[in-house]
Amino acid sequence: MAGRVALVDTGGANIASLDFALRRLGHETVLTHDAEAIRAARHVIMPGVGAASDAMARLKAHGLEAVIPTLEQPVLGICLGMQLLFDGSDEGDVECLGLLPGRARRFADDPSFPVPQMGWNELERVGDHPLLRGVHDGDFAYFIHSYALPVTDCTLAAATYGMAFSAVVGRGNFLGTQFHPERSGAVGARILGNFLRL
Amino acid sequence: MLARRIIPCLDVRDGRVVKGVRFRDHEDVGDILELARRYRRQGADELVFYDITASPERRRVDRNWVNRVAAVLDIPFCVAGGIRSVEDAEEVLNLGADKISVNTPALADPGLIDRLSARFGAQCVVIGMDSRLEDGEWQVYFNTGNPELTEAARRRTLDWVDEVQSRGAGEIVLNCMSMDGVRRGYDIEQLTAVRERCRVPLIASGGAGTPEHFVDVFRDARVDGALAASVFHRKLIDIPDLKRHLRAEGIHVRTGGVA
Numbered sequence: 182m183a184g185r186v187a188l189v190d191t192g193g194a195n196i197a198s199l200d201f202a203l204r205r206l207g208h209e210t211v212l213t214h215d216a217e218a219i220r221a222a223r224h225v226i227m228p229g230v231g232a233a234s235d236a237m238a239r240l241k242a243h244g245l246e247a248v249i250p251t252l253e254q255p256v257l258g259i260c261l262g263m264q265l266l267f268d269g270s271d272e273g274d275v276e277c278l279g280l281l282p283g284r285a286r287r288f289a290d291d292p293s294f295p296v297p298q299m300g301w302n303e304l305e306r307v308g309d310h311p312l313l314r315g316v317h318d319g320d321f322a323y324f325i326h327s328y329a330l331p332v333t334d335c336t337l338a339a340a341t342y343g344m345a346f347s348a349v350v351g352r353g354n355f356l357g358t359q360f361h362p363e364r365s366g367a368v369g370a371r372i373l374g375n376f377l378r379l
Numbered sequence: 380m381l382a383r384r385i386i387p388c389l390d391v392r393d394g395r396v397v398k399g400v401r402f403r404d405h406e407d408v409g410d411i412l413e414l415a416r417r418y419r420r421q422g423a424d425e426l427v428f429y430d431i432t433a434s435p436e437r438r439r440v441d442r443n444w445v446n447r448v449a450a451v452l453d454i455p456f457c458v459a460g461g462i463r464s465v466e467d468a469e470e471v472l473n474l475g476a477d478k479i480s481v482n483t484p485a486l487a488d489p490g491l492i493d494r495l496s497a498r499f500g501a502q503c504v505v506i507g508m509d510s511r512l513e514d515g516e517w518q519v520y521f522n523t524g525n526p527e528l529t530e531a532a533r534r535r536t537l538d539w540v541d542e543v544q545s546r547g548a549g550e551i552v553l554n555c556m557s558m559d560g561v562r563r564g565y566d567i568e569q570l571t572a573v574r575e576r577c578r579v580p581l582i583a584s585g586g587a588g589t590p591e592h593f594v595d596v597f598r599d600a601r602v603d604g605a606l607a608a609s610v611f612h613r614k615l616i617d618i619p620d621l622k623r624h625l626r627a628e629g630i631h632v633r634t635g636g637v638a
Binding site for chain 2: 193195196197198201204205229230232261288292294295296297298299301302303319321323324325326327341342363364365366367369370375
């Protein structure tokens with residue numbers, strides 16, 4: 182499996198779009214919950230659609246809550262997969278992997294800002310990181326989520342939806358995007374390409 | 380800031396894109412992948428593919444085209460039509476769709492919304508509604524894909540809007556039937572009434588004829604997205620031109636896309 186991109190099986194449907202995006206960039210993928218396959222991969226992506234509590238339960242069922250924190254290669258969490266890297270989530274009141282500080286909270290109930298946030302929002306760069314090479318302030322990315330992480334010192338790019346929240350995060354080899362790069366047109370392809378070159 | 384979405388809708392029948400007027404007299408308007416690519420290139424924010432024959436005829440549909448669309452698109456897309464169960468939805472999502480939209484089957488079995496939302500998350504679950512004024516009230520209709528089978532669902536639209544949200548819908552597409560296909564503008568009054576009840580994203584459908592109609596629906600009904608079909612398929616409105624017009628009118632839309 183070495184050299185392939187391991188997609189961590191967090192139990193959600195809808196891996197196909199990510200798989201196609203990586204193939205368009207010339208990378209083979211393997212969807213797996215096998216610890217050895219994940220350890221052996223050059224890059225690891227943790228997708229996630231559904232609820233945080235279900236995804237954490239699935240990781241634990243395969244012992245991956247202990248494996249993922251020990252990984253040394255680049256790891257990218259996408260959407261819910263990004264939220265799993267943090268301390269916890271109010272969605273199902275669940276403790277997550279604790280690799281990044283903070284807790285996902287639901288967007289405030291405000292008629293001006295329907296929840297889920299669904300659509301294209303602008304990135305505001307707040308850090309410099311190879312993941313964001315060629316990405317500019319005001320570039321749009323596709324978001325679809327009801328819970329969000331606040332802006333902290335691990336935020337690489339923010340976005341605003343009633344409040345500022347983390348759109349891209351990173352600390353060491355653990356990185357994440359709250360949006361779906363595989364559905365974010367040329368900007369998303371650039372970010373995935375940057376990740377795969379790390 | 381979140382951009383307002385422009386959403387071309389591709390009605391699919393037998394693997395081709397078709398378009399009718401007021402749900403009747405469908406004509407072939409092109410190849411699915413060709414149109415999907417064209418709209419993506421022009422800057423469409425999302426696409427909806429609606430299998431117009433699947434639902435009323437209760438047939439099992441060949442959905443491999445969903446996988447071919449997923450392979451070429453790098454923007455989100457939703458599949459509607461013929462999704463009657465968690466298994467149907469799972470198939471479509473596994474083929475690469477980002478969202479599934481359910482209309483008649485949700486009216487027939489509202490618990491389906493709860494099951495879909497619990498399994499896939501609210502963000503995947505779009506509820507489509509076909510609604511028009513009847514006896515002084517907006518009411519939703521069943522089986523609108525086939526005029527012979529269309530019937531009133533005996534539900535007030537605003538009640539149904541409340542119910543689908545409480546059951547876990549993540550987005551509502553409101554198709555205003557009396558405006559559909561006639562290009563005289565969106566039903567601002569109905570959409571405004573629904574907007575006031577709607578805490579999830581709301582997409583307007585039915586009636587787009589000019590760029591000004593899009594300005595009106597975003598400004599006055601405050602919808603999150605506007606869906607249209609014939610004006611795009613017939614090239615009456617060019618998406619980059621439309622977005623330039625919206626920006627000039629102070630509506631926040633995503634940049635990108637070429638003519």
